[in-house]
Amino acid sequence: MNSQAPIDTDEAEPFPRRRTVAVDVGGVLVGGDAPVVVQSMTNTDTADADATVAQVAALARAGSEIVRITVDRDEAARAVPHIRDRLARLGVDVPLVGDFHYIGHKLLADHPACAEALAKYRINPGNVGFKDKKDRQFVAIVETAIRFDKTVRIGVNWGSLDQELLTRLMDENSASARPVSARAVMREAIIRSALLSAELAEETGLARERIILSAKVSNVQDLIAVYRDLSRRTDHALHLGLTEAGMGTKGVVASSAAMGILLQEGIGDTIRVSLTPEPGGDRTREVQVGQELLQTMGFRQFVPVVAACPGCGRTTSTVFQELAERIEGDLRRNMPVWRTRYPGVETLKVAVMGCIVNGPGESKHADIGISLPGTGETPAAPIFVDGKKVATLRGPNIAEDFEAMVQNYIERRFGVAAAPAAAAE
Numbered sequence: 001m002n003s004q005a006p007i008d009t010d011e012a013e014p015f016p017r018r019r020t021v022a023v024d025v026g027g028v029l030v031g032g033d034a035p036v037v038v039q040s041m042t043n044t045d046t047a048d049a050d051a052t053v054a055q056v057a058a059l060a061r062a063g064s065e066i067v068r069i070t071v072d073r074d075e076a077a078r079a080v081p082h083i084r085d086r087l088a089r090l091g092v093d094v095p096l097v098g099d100f101h102y103i104g105h106k107l108l109a110d111h112p113a114c115a116e117a118l119a120k121y122r123i124n125p126g127n128v129g130f131k132d133k134k135d136r137q138f139v140a141i142v143e144t145a146i147r148f149d150k151t152v153r154i155g156v157n158w159g160s161l162d163q164e165l166l167t168r169l170m171d172e173n174s175a176s177a178r179p180v181s182a183r184a185v186m187r188e189a190i191i192r193s194a195l196l197s198a199e200l201a202e203e204t205g206l207a208r209e210r211i212i213l214s215a216k217v218s219n220v221q222d223l224i225a226v227y228r229d230l231s232r233r234t235d236h237a238l239h240l241g242l243t244e245a246g247m248g249t250k251g252v253v254a255s256s257a258a259m260g261i262l263l264q265e266g267i268g269d270t271i272r273v274s275l276t277p278e279p280g281g282d283r284t285r286e287v288q289v290g291q292e293l294l295q296t297m298g299f300r301q302f303v304p305v306v307a308a309c310p311g312c313g314r315t316t317s318t319v320f321q322e323l324a325e326r327i328e329g330d331l332r333r334n335m336p337v338w339r340t341r342y343p344g345v346e347t348l349k350v351a352v353m354g355c356i357v358n359g360p361g362e363s364k365h366a367d368i369g370i371s372l373p374g375t376g377e378t379p380a381a382p383i384f385v386d387g388k389k390v391a392t393l394r395g396p397n398i399a400e401d402f403e404a405m406v407q408n409y410i411e412r413r414f415g416v417a418a419a420p421a422a423a424a425e
């Protein structure tokens with residue numbers, strides 16, 4: 001084969017999505033043919049209903065399709081139905097997941113209104129109880145899920161791995177003629193914990209259509225190995241996430257690297273990006289990163305794309321960077337309202353370019369684009385709409401004028417009045 005031949009476009013695709021059993025989480029489908037779902041978790045004290053309602057609403061408006069809250073004590077369990085009611089009054093119907101550890105069986109039994117208000121219960125098999133209590137308490141939660149017709153996520157985490165299971169597998173490995181590394185045993189223990197717990201849940205009577213599995217670790221290579229193996233061994237719907245991914249850039253890169261590879265291989269039905277927010281930081285960032293990951297890889301479209309050049313020595317001003325940031329911020333901020341007002345607006349592509357070298361070309365490929373003047377160029381910014389130059393902006397208000405043109409374009413192309421014309425195209 002000629003090494004200069006172009007790559008066949010069929011090769012520029014992810015592997016086929018791995019087939020899993022579809023699971024309903026309060027009306028949101030996870031697995032089966034459903035698109036990969038983005039979810040998030042609050043960091044408020046659930047007993048503080050005001051703070052929790054505000055954060056769940058913010059996460060949902062940012063695009064989180066499922067939100068998890070901690071249910072760690074009676075006060076939190078008591079608050080859950082009120083949180084659900086108050087969200088409904090705000091028009092926020094995002095399904096809520098309760099995160100239970102150690103006393104989940106008791107909290108669910110003592111607070112049936114909480115059990116009813118939640119769409120899914122998350123159980124960590126390593127934190128459900130010890131020795132003979134372990135299975136009994138796990139089964140009690142599963143029975144509650146059956147009674148209230150709820151879904152369960154069996155969420156194994158390497159930091160709280162079932163120590164009895166790990167010790168048994170370590171002992172078996174030491175006695176084996178061909179022992180593997182301790183790290184490989186740890187990975188096997190994580191997978192085995194998820195699969196054995198799923199088996200117990202199904203023996204208790206919970207349908208496979210009501211079970212989601214996760215097996216989180218904090219090391220990227222281990223996470224990839226664990227999920228590859230897990231996906232080979234079961235058709236349960238899988239929740240992906242790198243635990244303790246960390247703060248800022250490190251957390252974003254680690255999560256994107258690990259989950260990007262797995263998603264490319266068709267593995268994963270729902271994702272959560274576990275970022276440690278900076279003090280006072282915005283919790284919705286984890287939703288934004290999850291959406292960007294799926295959108296960048298071409299799996300889903302959530303927000304319009306702003307293509308901006310990185311800048312170089314041909315431009316000494318930061319005008320185009322500021323404009324790109326401004327446009328991107330506006331688009332994201334407006335999306336909660338625009339999703340319903342302008343159906344399809346998430347497919348919009350805007351270009352903000354820094355000079356004449358790539359500016360006009362990139363702008364022509366966008367729905368609407370601006371090519372700002374580079375150093376030494378005439379102080380004029382040509383505007384391209386649907387591939388054609390339609391105007392040239394000059395003067396001190398270029399940014400405001402371009403923003404107004406973007407808004408007009410959105411109204412014209414995606415506004416309700418535009419629907420019949422668009423449909424007829």
Ligand code: SF4
Binds near residue numbers: 313357358359
């Ligand atoms: S478009 Fe111009 S300013 Fe932007 S990176 Fe390319 S050459 Fe540099």
